[in-house]
Amino acid sequence: xxxxxxxxxxxxxxxxxxxxxxxxxxxxxxxxxxxxxxxxxxxxxxxxxxxxxxxxxxxxxxxxxxxxxxxxxxxxxxxxxxxxxxxxxxxxxxxxxxxxxxxxxxxxxxx
Amino acid sequence: xxxxxxxxxxxxxxxxxxxxxxxxxxxxxxxxxxxxxxxxxxxxxxxxxxxxxxxxxxxxxxxxxxxxxxxxxxxxxxxxxxxxxxxxxxxxxxxxxxxxxxxxxxxxxxxx
Numbered sequence: 001x002x003x004x005x006x007x008x009x010x011x012x013x014x015x016x017x018x019x020x021x022x023x024x025x026x027x028x029x030x031x032x033x034x035x036x037x038x039x040x041x042x043x044x045x046x047x048x049x050x051x052x053x054x055x056x057x058x059x060x061x062x063x064x065x066x067x068x069x070x071x072x073x074x075x076x077x078x079x080x081x082x083x084x085x086x087x088x089x090x091x092x093x094x095x096x097x098x099x100x101x102x103x104x105x106x107x108x109x110x111x
Numbered sequence: 112x113x114x115x116x117x118x119x120x121x122x123x124x125x126x127x128x129x130x131x132x133x134x135x136x137x138x139x140x141x142x143x144x145x146x147x148x149x150x151x152x153x154x155x156x157x158x159x160x161x162x163x164x165x166x167x168x169x170x171x172x173x174x175x176x177x178x179x180x181x182x183x184x185x186x187x188x189x190x191x192x193x194x195x196x197x198x199x200x201x202x203x204x205x206x207x208x209x210x211x212x213x214x215x216x217x218x219x220x221x222x223x
Contacts, residue, residue, distance in 0.1 A: 032179060032209060043114075044201065051146040086154065096166035097209055098144060101154040 001028040002091050006102035013077050021072040021105050022059075023087030029033040030059045032090040034099070035061055039083045047072075047085070057081070077109045112137055113172040115204050115215035124219045131189040132218045136183050136204030143176060143185040144212060157200075162186055189220075198221045 003026045006009055025031055035047040043094060046058045050063045050070060061072045087102040115134045117201055122129050136143050145157040156169040160179035177187040183204075199219050203212035 034211070036214075043216045046211050046213070049211060088154075090212075092209075096142075096159045096161065097169055097201075097205075098156045098159055098169075099146075099154075099212060100156070101146075103153040 004102040012108045019074045019077045023070045034088045036086045117215040134185045134202030140204035144203045157175045
């Protein structure tokens, strides 16, 4: 069965420090991975998707199939980055696609 | 384009009652998925609809059901509510099977 693991429930960093949010997955097929972000009182929104290889708000993530990881990184944290971050795996089951989410990591950027 | 909308935004019910939640997808999106979000279990897949057909269902009891209309709007229903059904229920729509899912703001259900 597919699984997404985010080992850190809470990550606190100082403003200007580098950020790395960890995500590991297990899936027998070809993974399609996403990072979603949920700011306070806002809806869950897509941050980035691995196939697009874009850098959004300074965040990047590289899929490492050997280590089954999709860690989210940003070189310099900003206060506005404080939010809940969810790693998600899109997989096909019973004729449809669905997302399996990790439990999320709360990022707190200290001024 | 307008985003995914969900109504109502908040609901308070008592145990044993039933509830219906509504979701309007982004215009042109034909697939609608529902997720339950709780502090303990996180985000869990409930079911997915495409062209008025339920294609997949997560590991939830039969009290949880849904449907989709010809205009792609979707409803989910929970019967015989239990305290543990208190959660944020999220709806997401997508234009294609493997495309990005876009989420609504959710309906916060509280069961007393």
